[in-house]
Amino acid sequence: MRRIRSDFKYDPKATVISTPLNEVFEKRHGVCQDFAHVMIAGLRGLGLPAAYVSGYLRTIPPPGKTAAARRGCDPCLGLGLVRR
Numbered sequence: 001m002r003r004i005r006s007d008f009k010y011d012p013k014a015t016v017i018s019t020p021l022n023e024v025f026e027k028r029h030g031v032c033q034d035f036a037h038v039m040i041a042g043l044r045g046l047g048l049p050a051a052y053v054s055g056y057l058r059t060i061p062p063p064g065k066t067a068a069a070r071r072g073c074d075p076c077l078g079l080g081l082v083r084r
Helices: 002-007 021-027 032-045
Strands: 050-056 069-075
Touching: 002 032, 021 032, 032 050, 032 069
Parallel strands: none
Antiparallel strands: 050 069
16 A cells, blocks of 8 residues: 555546556556555565455535545455455
8 A cells, every 4th residue: 555655646537437447557646446456466476365346425515516425445354344
């Protein structure tokens, strides 16, 4: 996770929902969904199971706006899925 934070830049205009992982690696820019996929690929490459999760922040958005969606990764470390 530290390498993703230091080597990749958050950029909401860099990718779209269908951007493939190899393009995210090349650009080193993306959003939480992209970073979750990078982390899942890394964990699975090490033989550790990991799951993609998504949800919404519990907020009261201003009129006309929607709640902010968030994506993440749950690694499975022999204790079931660990939420961070």
